[in-house]
């Protein structure tokens with residue numbers, strides 16, 4: 762097995778740090794098995810694409826690169842979107858500008874946004890992600906939108922991810938089983954609002970992939 766360009770980023774907290782909202786078992790498997798597999802398969806597909814001029818093979822490899830590359834990007838964003846419950850970063854007060862903007866954009870204050878975003882997450886069919894994204898800096902009005910992507914598709918180019926939530930079953934099933942709503946309700950306790958604020962203000966360099 763060759764070693765490729767991309768590597769699994771370390772989590773910014775321990776595997777048990779998000780208890781009781783995401784179990785140690787889920788975090789360990791999700792990071793060391795699922796995310797690692799996206800990285801491994803991305804590197805393999807890139808290496809194969811670099812060594813063939815067969816167009817059919819290239820097209821097949823592009824699909825692999827999209828899936829596994831998207832998985833690597835999405836999970837790298839997701840881990841940094843989370844923080845231990847009770848940490849300063851996990852308090853909405855750590856994101857004053859964002860929370861104000863969310864109130865303006867979606868109405869009903871932070872609770873209004875949470876209800877709206879949660880509804881979108883629970884409405885997602887099959888495997889995918891829910892995202893809060895922004896286009897343009899504050900000077901351009903910083904247009905906030907809630908979007909979803911299927912499978913491991915990343916958000917469209919030009920949109921900056923503020924917050925992303927993994928809605929694949931592997932993200933919650935071992936702990937919450939079919940109770941997707943409990944997973945979504947729990948995750949609000951471990952959102953890294955400090956990171957969300959930085960991304961909203963364009964100050965985060967989360968992806969040095």
Ligand code: MN3
Pocket residue numbers: 791795836927929931932
């Ligand atoms: Mn996942």
